[in-house]
């Protein structure tokens with residue numbers, strides 16, 4: 001069991017289950033934003049808004065990839081930095097935390113990033129080695145940016161799945177609802193994995209795209225959770241009528257001009273599955289890449305702040321607040 005050590009559990013009052021630190025090569029090379037975050041900045045932001053704890057993982061593309069290809073929005077291996085996808089990024093984050101900023105160990109709960117399609121045995125070898133040196137407590141998957149359909153986790157990614165089982169690591173997945181143009185990150189693939197592997201715990205990032213039928217379906221699973229990462233700009237996208245999230249009839253009924261109301265409505269209806277997460281620093285998002293490789297460039301310019309994300313919790317109180325603020329997240333992380 002990857003029990004979070006007691007030092008890390010002390011004073012837990014608000015846990016951000018979804019944040020990033022490190023460098024994002026895809027975003028940097030395509031003039032996107034944000035393209036980096038460091039633990040010191042994240043620590044200060046969290047303290048400013050009383051986030052006491054945060055799950056943190058690297059960003060979503062790797063220096064193991066070929067950078068000129070990535071600049072054109074294509075994932076291809078270069079194999080120059082590190083011994084496997086995300087080897088360098090995972091080690092960098094863990095060394096920052098355990099060697100450079102050990103004082104931050106009481107706030108950050110590190111997860112490792114994985115590529116579910118490429119050199120998955122090699123990834124397990126380096127993750128095994130890292131886990132012997134630096135504790136981490138879960139895995140993160142981003143099917144769209146790694147250009148690896150989520151279902152590959154059950155096939156090419158099987159060694160990583162077995163690694164997660166062997167160490168009882170939860171898996172946080174960037175997930176898209178069925179109407180989204182992001183066909184690589186489909187929630188249906190996540191639910192198929194959750195059914196096939198009931199001993200594994202999954203979190204689908206980004207509030208199931210506000211898609212009500214999906215929320216109703218996951219309420220029946222006891223090994224699937226959902227986070228609120230980047231929910232303020234998610235509400236902005238609904239108001240723009242975007243298809244990135246459900247903006248039509250099937251969306252959770254609420255007032256999307258009022259994100260804290262949307263958060264509270266979801267929390268009340270799905271109190272045991274919903275968790276607070278910010279996507280720090282991805283609560284703002286400027287992007288100039290295609291959603292699918294080879295497609296037309298999709299431009300997004302969306303802004304939020306850590307203060308606006310924290311405000312999401314303002315209409316929730318008491319026992320329900322504790323569930324979405326940290327209790328559900330601890331069940332997801334620890335089982």
Ligand SMILES: [Zn+2]
Pocket residue numbers: 018020205229279282
């Ligand atoms: Zn994220």
